[in-house]
Amino acid sequence: MHIDLHPAGTAAALAVLGTEISETIGARVSALNHAVCAAHLVGVIETVPAFASLLVRYDPLLTDYDALCAQLRRLASGLNDEAAAQGRTVEIPVCYGGPYGEDLPFVASHAGLSEEEVIRLHSERPYRIYMLGFLPGFPYLGGLNERLFTPRLQAPRTRSPGGAVGSGGQQAGSCPRESPGGWQLIGRTPLRLFDPDRPLPYAAGDFIRFVPISEREFCALEAKKEGARP
Amino acid sequence: MKILVPGPLTTVQDMGRRAHAAKGYPECGACDKYALALGNLLCGNEEGQAALEMTLSGATVAFEKPALFVLSGAQANATLDDRPVPMHEPVRACAGSTLQIGPFAEGLRGYLCVRGGIAVPPVLGNRSTDLKCHIGGLQGRALRSGDVLPIGPEPSGTTAESLRHAAGILREKPWLLRPRTAHAYLENQVIPLLRAVPGPQQDAFTEEGMRAFFSGLYGVTPDSNRMGIKLSGPSVQTIDGSDILSDGIVEGSVQISANGQPILMLADHQTTGGYAKIATVITPDLSAAAQLRPGQTAAFRAIDVREGVRLCRETAQQLRYIKELTIHA
Numbered sequence: 048m049h050i051d052l053h054p055a056g057t058a059a060a061l062a063v064l065g066t067e068i069s070e071t072i073g074a075r076v077s078a079l080n081h082a083v084c085a086a087h088l089v090g091v092i093e094t095v096p097a098f099a100s101l102l103v104r105y106d107p108l109l110t111d112y113d114a115l116c117a118q119l120r121r122l123a124s125g126l127n128d129e130a131a132a133q134g135r136t137v138e139i140p141v142c143y144g145g146p147y148g149e150d151l152p153f154v155a156s157h158a159g160l161s162e163e164e165v166i167r168l169h170s171e172r173p174y175r176i177y178m179l180g181f182l183p184g185f186p187y188l189g190g191l192n193e194r195l196f197t198p199r200l201q202a203p204r205t206r207s208p209g210g211a212v213g214s215g216g217q218q219a220g221s222c223p224r225e226s227p228g229g230w231q232l233i234g235r236t237p238l239r240l241f242d243p244d245r246p247l248p249y250a251a252g253d254f255i256r257f258v259p260i261s262e263r264e265f266c267a268l269e270a271k272k273e274g275a276r277p
Numbered sequence: 278m279k280i281l282v283p284g285p286l287t288t289v290q291d292m293g294r295r296a297h298a299a300k301g302y303p304e305c306g307a308c309d310k311y312a313l314a315l316g317n318l319l320c321g322n323e324e325g326q327a328a329l330e331m332t333l334s335g336a337t338v339a340f341e342k343p344a345l346f347v348l349s350g351a352q353a354n355a356t357l358d359d360r361p362v363p364m365h366e367p368v369r370a371c372a373g374s375t376l377q378i379g380p381f382a383e384g385l386r387g388y389l390c391v392r393g394g395i396a397v398p399p400v401l402g403n404r405s406t407d408l409k410c411h412i413g414g415l416q417g418r419a420l421r422s423g424d425v426l427p428i429g430p431e432p433s434g435t436t437a438e439s440l441r442h443a444a445g446i447l448r449e450k451p452w453l454l455r456p457r458t459a460h461a462y463l464e465n466q467v468i469p470l471l472r473a474v475p476g477p478q479q480d481a482f483t484e485e486g487m488r489a490f491f492s493g494l495y496g497v498t499p500d501s502n503r504m505g506i507k508l509s510g511p512s513v514q515t516i517d518g519s520d521i522l523s524d525g526i527v528e529g530s531v532q533i534s535a536n537g538q539p540i541l542m543l544a545d546h547q548t549t550g551g552y553a554k555i556a557t558v559i560t561p562d563l564s565a566a567a568q569l570r571p572g573q574t575a576a577f578r579a580i581d582v583r584e585g586v587r588l589c590r591e592t593a594q595q596l597r598y599i600k601e602l603t604i605h606a
Contacts (some may be wrong), residue, residue: 053477056557057585059527061477068522093296095525097549102525104298107560107589112582180523180549183410184299187523243400243412247300 048075052116057107058092060115063121065099068189072099073177075126077134077252082122084175088115096251097109097188134253136173141212141220141234141257142265143169148233150213154197166259168192169233173254174219184223184240184247188255191219203229210236212257221255234259237269278391279339280424281375286332288406289395289414289426290544292325293528297401298548304528305405305413308503308544308567309350309386310560311456311592316349316390318600320367321435326394327404329420331387333570335378336420338389340370344428345392345437351384351568363452365447367392367440384568396429408503409545427545435603443602453599456592457562461576468494469565471541472580472588473531473556478521481553482533486514490531490555491579495539499554499571503545505532505564512537513555523551529558529566531577541566559585561592 051063062079065072080096083103090110095102105115143166144239145152155162174188181187191214199215207213213232220230223241234257240248249255260268280287290313293306307313307330314324329336335353346356348364353361355378362368362376370376381387397404397415406414447453454546459470479487493511501507513533526532530542532552541558543566558566559580569575580588 054474054557054582055477055525055527055554056474056529057559057582057589059525059557063477066522093298095298096550097524098522100522100524102298102527104527107586108593111586133284178302178523178549179299180547181301183297186299243302243410252298 059104062101068098078104136254138248140260143234147160147235150231153191170257173256198276199229278426282337283420284334284336286381287420290330291327295404305407309564311564312350316347316388319347328390334380337377347390349388350389351381354379385570393429396427457563470578471562473558474582478553483514497569506541508539519553523549530554546597590598
């Protein structure tokens with residue numbers, strides 16, 4: 048597997064694997080990330096996977112840029128282009144429409160579909176988590192059905208509720224906590240995804256599958272004392 | 278320790294929340310990490326223990342129990358029960374005494390380190406306040422009057438006398454009070470030169486854009502904060518716009534926004550971003566950057582990554598030397 052390496056200052060190297068968002072490149076980033084984490088390289092503090100790159104942060108007292116690059120190249124050369132470290136699939140229950148997804152009617156009419164068809168297309172296949180960012184636990188998902196591509200809101204909301212599930216342009220996503228945003232919201236998950244006291248249920252390289260649930264199931268899950276987890 | 282007057286923005290900070298960026302947690306921590314380390318060492322703490330970071334102007338605090346403290350970072354005019362308090366000097370406060378730290382005469386961020394450290398409960402292994410996610414520090418927020426902060430147990434290995442001795446040696450070697458940084462002189466002005474490793478996206482910029490960035494003077498604008506310093510100066514030309522596929526950001530990354538102006542990322546930077554990064558300021562020079570006030574001017578100088586790593590090690594060596602002074606006095 049070929050990687051281009053660039054310094055990101057004196058404490059990080061950026062490995063670039065491509066220039067576009069695609070399943071193939073996402074799988075390569077994920078494979079390289081797993082290889083780097085499993086190698087426990089001296090001085091490596093953490094990695095930050097993104098759409099087509101992997102940022103590797105290091106302690107300049109323990110290693111340096113050249114030594115790290117040599118190690119990263121060696122790890123990458125041991126991976127072939129088809130190497131796709133299989134991530135886990137995490138199920139996220141979603142109550143669609145009504146007060147839980149106020150933009151569902153708009154998304155449906157924009158796509159020329161019924162609300163039921165939008166729900167079916169949205170929940171039929173798993174989405175790759177390319178990266179987490181923007182907010183803790185916020186997944187950048189790929190694989191949204193083209194028929195559901197919907198422009199972002201013209202005027203962003205000042206607040207979307209925690210657990211909101213929606214789409215912006217060609218991206219699907221679920222928002223771990225309350226925040227402003229311009230996404231079309233079509234549903235909501237009762238899962239409490241943002242909780243610094245507990246590990247996140249997913250990481251970059253994993254897959255998310257949205258599972259439609261009824262309002263009654265939503266309320267039952269939300270009522271769980273410790274917050275529902277997948 | 279009780280906060281009587283918090284000052285414009287006072288937060289609990291340590292060395293930052295490392296190894297959680299892949300989940301989207303900003304690193305946070307002190308913006309001037311050298312000043313935090315120095316203040317901590319001079320009260321016998323570990324370099325990275327939690328302290329108060331104060332912005333533009335200091336806080337007024339009351340000590341409920343006897344404590345030993347050190348002021349570092351921005352130049353503070355401070356009094357302990359009306360007696361002046363020197364910078365970089367371990368000072369003993371009695372129970373009931375009041376420390377009043379006024380507006381900073383020079384620099385932007387001052388640190389109040391207390392022997393034992395600020396012992397708020399750690400979140401994700403770390404005590405830094407994350408103002409955006411509302412976690413860490415005291416209830417994830419800036420301090421207010423009336424807040425009471427717990428102080429940790431006294432560390433062993435140093436005595437008030439050994440610390441005073443170390444402070445005395447630093448008075449004779451004032452260059453150890455900050456990382457060795459570079460300056461340019463323009464007429465009567467001293468301009469901090471922030472040394473930066475080009476990239477990771479220098480290919481997104483024209484030759485002229487690179488030249489403008491590394492030769493221009495940039496002013497610090499008032500909408501700078503702990504997330505980043507927004508700069509204003511010569512526009513940096515891109516080849517085909519500044520949008521990139523979002524990727525990881527580090528403290529010190531310099532993004533060029535759509536308007537051609539640089540933003541230098543500080544401790545609270547978001548973990549990923551979609552603007553091209555022209556260069557990354559080396560870690561030792563982030564201390565100087567963190568002390569820049571709105572209206573001040575700075576410039577960037579390109580540096581090779583190997584030289585940058587050497588300077589990081591030199592700075593760490595300097596702190597190790599100070600630590601030895603505090604122990605072996």
